[in-house]
Amino acid sequence: MTCRCGMTQCYICREREIEYDHFCKHFRDPNNPGCNYCSKKCLLHEDTTKKDEQLIKEIRQKEGAKA
Numbered sequence: 001m002t003c004r005c006g007m008t009q010c011y012i013c014r015e016r017e018i019e020y021d022h023f024c025k026h027f028r029d030p031n032n033p034g035c036n037y038c039s040k041k042c043l044l045h046e047d048t049t050k051k052d053e054q055l056i057k058e059i060r061q062k063e064g065a066k067a
Helices: 049-066
Strands: none
Touching: none
16 A cells, blocks of 8 residues: 555565565465565455454454454
Protein backbone atom coordinates (compact mmCIF):
# COMPACT_ATOMS: atom_id res chain seq x y z
CA MET A 1 0.00 0.00 0.00
CA THR A 2 1.12 3.54 -0.58
CA CYS A 3 -0.10 6.39 1.60
CA ARG A 4 -0.78 9.78 0.05
CA CYS A 5 2.27 11.02 2.01
CA GLY A 6 4.39 8.57 0.01
CA MET A 7 5.11 5.99 2.72
CA THR A 8 4.78 2.37 1.62
CA GLN A 9 3.76 -0.61 3.74
CA CYS A 10 3.24 -4.27 2.94
CA TYR A 11 -0.41 -5.14 3.53
CA ILE A 12 0.55 -8.74 4.29
CA CYS A 13 3.36 -8.47 6.87
CA ARG A 14 3.04 -4.74 7.73
CA GLU A 15 6.72 -4.05 6.97
CA ARG A 16 7.33 -0.37 6.19
CA GLU A 17 9.22 1.32 3.37
CA ILE A 18 9.04 -1.53 0.87
CA GLU A 19 9.67 -1.80 -2.86
CA TYR A 20 8.35 -4.43 -5.28
CA ASP A 21 11.43 -6.56 -4.62
CA HIS A 22 9.95 -7.19 -1.14
CA PHE A 23 7.58 -9.71 -2.73
CA CYS A 24 8.37 -13.24 -3.90
CA LYS A 25 7.97 -13.50 -7.66
CA HIS A 26 8.21 -17.30 -7.86
CA PHE A 27 5.21 -19.51 -8.52
CA ARG A 28 4.26 -21.41 -5.37
CA ASP A 29 1.36 -22.84 -3.48
CA PRO A 30 -0.25 -19.92 -1.56
CA ASN A 31 -0.81 -22.28 1.38
CA ASN A 32 2.96 -22.84 1.66
CA PRO A 33 4.47 -20.05 3.78
CA GLY A 34 7.94 -20.38 2.29
CA CYS A 35 9.55 -20.23 -1.11
CA ASN A 36 12.00 -22.84 -2.36
CA TYR A 37 13.96 -20.19 -4.30
CA CYS A 38 14.10 -17.09 -2.11
CA SER A 39 13.52 -16.10 1.51
CA LYS A 40 10.66 -13.72 0.77
CA LYS A 41 7.40 -14.60 2.50
CA CYS A 42 4.92 -12.21 0.90
CA LEU A 43 3.24 -12.87 -2.43
CA LEU A 44 2.36 -9.82 -4.52
CA HIS A 45 -1.10 -11.13 -5.43
CA GLU A 46 -1.95 -12.88 -2.16
CA ASP A 47 -5.54 -13.19 -0.97
CA THR A 48 -5.41 -11.56 2.46
CA THR A 49 -9.03 -12.31 3.42
CA LYS A 50 -8.12 -15.10 5.87
CA LYS A 51 -5.37 -13.03 7.47
CA ASP A 52 -7.75 -10.08 7.84
CA GLU A 53 -10.41 -12.29 9.44
CA GLN A 54 -7.87 -13.74 11.89
CA LEU A 55 -6.63 -10.25 12.81
CA ILE A 56 -10.21 -9.04 13.42
CA LYS A 57 -10.89 -12.10 15.59
CA GLU A 58 -7.76 -11.45 17.68
CA ILE A 59 -8.67 -7.78 18.15
CA ARG A 60 -12.22 -8.67 19.21
CA GLN A 61 -10.93 -11.25 21.71
CA LYS A 62 -8.42 -8.74 23.11
CA GLU A 63 -11.06 -6.01 23.42
CA GLY A 64 -13.58 -8.47 24.89
CA ALA A 65 -11.09 -9.36 27.61
CA LYS A 66 -10.82 -5.67 28.57
CA ALA A 67 -14.59 -5.17 28.87
